[in-house]
Amino acid sequence: MLLARAGVASRREAERIIEAGEVTVNGRVVTELGARAVAGRDHVKVGGRLVSERLRPEYWLYHKPVGCVTTMRDPQKRFCVGDVILALGGHGLFPVGRLDFHTSGLLLLTNDGELAERLMHPRFHLEKTYLVKVSPAPSVEDIERLREGVRLRDGRRSAPAFVRRMRKGEVSGAGRAPNAVVGVDRRAARQAAARHTPARGAWIEVRLREGRNQQVRRMFEAVGSYVEKLSRAAIGPLGLGDLPGGDARRLLTVELANLCKAVGLTDRLGD
Numbered sequence: 367m368l369l370a371r372a373g374v375a376s377r378r379e380a381e382r383i384i385e386a387g388e389v390t391v392n393g394r395v396v397t398e399l400g401a402r403a404v405a406g407r408d409h410v411k412v413g414g415r416l417v418s419e420r421l422r423p424e425y426w427l428y429h430k431p432v433g434c435v436t437t438m439r440d441p442q443k444r445f446c447v448g449d450v451i452l453a454l455g456g457h458g459l460f461p462v463g464r465l466d467f468h469t470s471g472l473l474l475l476t477n478d479g480e481l482a483e484r485l486m487h488p489r490f491h492l493e494k495t496y497l498v499k500v501s502p503a504p505s506v507e508d509i510e511r512l513r514e515g516v517r518l519r520d521g522r523r524s525a526p527a528f529v530r531r532m533r534k535g536e537v538s539g540a541g542r543a544p545n546a547v548v549g550v551d552r553r554a555a556r557q558a559a560a561r562h563t564p565a566r567g568a569w570i571e572v573r574l575r576e577g578r579n580q581q582v583r584r585m586f587e588a589v590g591s592y593v594e595k596l597s598r599a600a601i602g603p604l605g606l607g608d609l610p611g612g613d614a615r616r617l618l619t620v621e622l623a624n625l626c627k628a629v630g631l632t633d634r635l636g637d
């Protein structure tokens with residue numbers, strides 16, 4: 367993982383190098399593919415050459431705007447997270463997980479591979495909170511179905527989730543961030559938007575412990591509503607707060623402590 371992140375090798379090539387016994391972590395040869403190394407803590411060498419020069423671990427909260435691609439590079443030259451990371455000085459940062467092009471909200475940027483892995487791993491069941499503007503508004507029965515789990519287009523069911531309709535005036539900065547009318551099926555989304563005035567839409571809070579591709583959009587699609595705006599407001603205990611769209615800031619110590627605690631990492635603070 368760290369080798370791939372450091373740009374030393376592709377993931378597959380990194381596995382080959384490890385199995386060949388060419389990698390040491392803190393002076394010890396590692397041959398297990400699952401071996402962990404933490405940027406900022408461990409010395410990793412490949413063929414005797416230092417890979418990670420005790421990179422200081424960094425943790426940034428980024429409010430991804432709509433229209434930003436969650437990749438390090440974009441072949442189509444669109445604005446991407448790699449541009450943001452470059453502006454922050456690089457430091458081996460990468461985004462933890464991804465948000466769709468049309469989704470805004472909280473994206474964590476870090477060079478801490480182990481924390482990232484845990485945050486993304488289903489084993490830790492970390493809850494992600496989304497604020498969703500949908501149209502038409504789902505009925506009480508639809509909301510109950512979303513809570514229990516709905517059959518998605520791929521035939522699989524979504525896991526039980528926390529779903530509630532938000533009250534007027536409850537949506538804060540994150541939800542109001544500029545966004546576009548989008549849906550999984552764009553034509554259907556346009557038709558739905560034409561049929562229903564904005565007043566007939568609703569803001570819904572969704573908290574999920576799974577993160578399948580376009581999951582929120584597909585869940586609402588299953589009950590006949592289309593997502594007009596989608597913003598991630600929190601990852602576990604880490605909230606976006608009132609960070610303006612497009613801005614980034616370092617995590618506060620207490621935020622990092624809470625995040626690490628949520629995934630069972632106790633060695634990050636005081637390193």
Ligand code: URA
Binds near residue numbers: 583
């Ligand atoms: N669910 C989606 O549909 N899109 C995202 O970007 C995140 C969650």
